[in-house]
Amino acid sequence: MLVFGIETSCDETAAAVVQDGRRVLSDVVVSQIDVHKEFGGVVPELASRKHIEAISVVMEEALGEAGIGLRQIDGIGVTRGPGLIGSLLVGIGAAKGMSLALGAPVCGVNHLHGHLFAAFLERDDLDFPFVGLVVSGGHTSLFHVRSNWEIQLLGKTRDDAAGEAFDKVAKLLGLGYPGGRVIEDQARGVDPGSIRFPRALMEGDELDFSFSGLKTAVLREVRKRFDVSETPDIPGSFHPIRLNVSHEVAREDIRIIAAAFQDAVTDVLVEKGFRAAEKYGSDILVVCGGVASNGSLRAKAMEEARRRGIEPVFPSVRLCTDNAAMIAARADSMLEAGITDSLDFDAKSRW
Ligand code: KG4
Ligand code: ZN
Numbered sequence: 001m002l003v004f005g006i007e008t009s010c011d012e013t014a015a016a017v018v019q020d021g022r023r024v025l026s027d028v029v030v031s032q033i034d035v036h037k038e039f040g041g042v043v044p045e046l047a048s049r050k051h052i053e054a055i056s057v058v059m060e061e062a063l064g065e066a067g068i069g070l071r072q073i074d075g076i077g078v079t080r081g082p083g084l085i086g087s088l089l090v091g092i093g094a095a096k097g098m099s100l101a102l103g104a105p106v107c108g109v110n111h112l113h114g115h116l117f118a119a120f121l122e123r124d125d126l127d128f129p130f131v132g133l134v135v136s137g138g139h140t141s142l143f144h145v146r147s148n149w150e151i152q153l154l155g156k157t158r159d160d161a162a163g164e165a166f167d168k169v170a171k172l173l174g175l176g177y178p179g180g181r182v183i184e185d186q187a188r189g190v191d192p193g194s195i196r197f198p199r200a201l202m203e204g205d206e207l208d209f210s211f212s213g214l215k216t217a218v219l220r221e222v223r224k225r226f227d228v229s230e231t232p233d234i235p236g237s238f239h240p241i242r243l244n245v246s247h248e249v250a251r252e253d254i255r256i257i258a259a260a261f262q263d264a265v266t267d268v269l270v271e272k273g274f275r276a277a278e279k280y281g282s283d284i285l286v287v288c289g290g291v292a293s294n295g296s297l298r299a300k301a302m303e304e305a306r307r308r309g310i311e312p313v314f315p316s317v318r319l320c321t322d323n324a325a326m327i328a329a330r331a332d333s334m335l336e337a338g339i340t341d342s343l344d345f346d347a348k349s350r351w
Contacts, residue, residue: 001074001335002066004098005328006059008091009083009111010137011035011042013054014324015062017073021117021332022124026065027318027325030054033178040177041167048086055094062324073104075340077331080108081348082138088347096343105340107331110351112136116145117333118315118326119286126313131282133273135297136289136322137163137178140209140269142276145286148337154276155207162265163291165211169218169261173254183258184294190255192263195221199268207276209268218261225253266297270304277310286313293317 003021007014011032017025032050036042063070078095081088092108099106116132129146131154140157160168163180170179175186197217200210269291277285287301298314305312319326334340 001332002068002072003075003077003328003332003335004059004062004073005324005326005331006055006076006078006091006095007111007114007322007324007327008051008055008087009079009081010087010322011047011050012322013051013058014322014327015055015059016324016328017062017066017068018121018325018328018332021329021336022120024121024325025068026062027323028058028062028065029323030058037177040171042084044084044086047084048090051087051090055090059094059098070098070102073098073102075104075331075335076102076106077109077327077334078106079111079114079327080341080345080351081111082351083111083347083349085347085349088349092345092347099343105335106343107334107339108341108345109327109330109334111327112139112141112143112351113151114326114330115288115320116143116151116286117330118288118319118323119313120329121319121325122315123313126284126286129280129282130284130286130313131273131277131280132286132288133269133276133292134289135162135269135287135291137161137167139289140211142207142272144276144280144282148333149339154280155209155272157209157211159210159212160215162209162211162269163289165215165261165265166291168215169258172219172222173257175254175258180291180294183262184296186255187259187262187296190259192259194256195260197221197260197264199264199271202268202271205275205279207272207279209272211265211268214261214264218257221257225257226250262294262296266294266300269297270300273301274304274308274310278308282310284311284313286315288315288320290321292320
């Protein structure tokens, strides 16, 4: 079965063709990072406009790269949510138009389920059931994936997502947007042990997450070391640090804070991920979503995996960050299970 995937939930316009839910024939992603960078985060109105400019070109490219004609498409998958409504509507509109023109079924895909199904593109021998941890800019959620139609939420963040924490801390440290990669770069080779930031909700068999306390602890540390001024009109919001000490000392402090922060986040993610896998008797832990491209998280998970005898599956970095191949893979499984949507489905900002 050939499934066409479309993803426009945030700041990537993406289209892909996937065969039988396991083989990527094409995977086109146009990122808007450069557009949003100067604002320090995604501007929803700008994102929608950029999607509408890019969508048809990206779709045509995905067809061309796959070397197939439109008429060969058996089904269409599009991200229905969670995400920015204006952005989602661009992809959904395109998918509905395509479905109408081809008479092919369309599935509105949960973006988080899409991230989970990226694992099948990485490992075509992967089978149900498995436990999956989705760590992205907007979500930190644990799932028990039992079949094409049974995906149970086991735990999620009570406040900030892990990626959101990376982005906020990077902003605070004056490192720019998006934060994950820059924090990882700053932390490389630095001993993370000189500051011990809190690891929240680690007790018992708790599977929820919380990262807002960690963010506050980082802020306290930054204030201790640097001159940070509070934004007068937004209580609790802070300007990025202004360096008032010698640059070399400041740079070293930034690296130390970045490393200690990354260490705290990755400790929690690894512990909860494997805890859930053990609790649900899964010998596989899938770790996916943008934050799963973090090298330190991958290394820690590999180490813990050896200790616990559970195999970690990390999709490649390209499949971890937002893409449409994962949406097509999830749609394939929905079509297999007979789950399709009628053409009047709407976008969901939360799911
Ligand atoms: O899954 P994704 O591409 O988009 C969402 O669905 O949110 O994830 C984006 C998030 C951002 O918060 C970004 O800072 C984070 O993933 N990220 C990373 C790394 N690369 C991207 N976080 C930690 N380390 C990285 N190397
Ligand atoms: Zn995502």
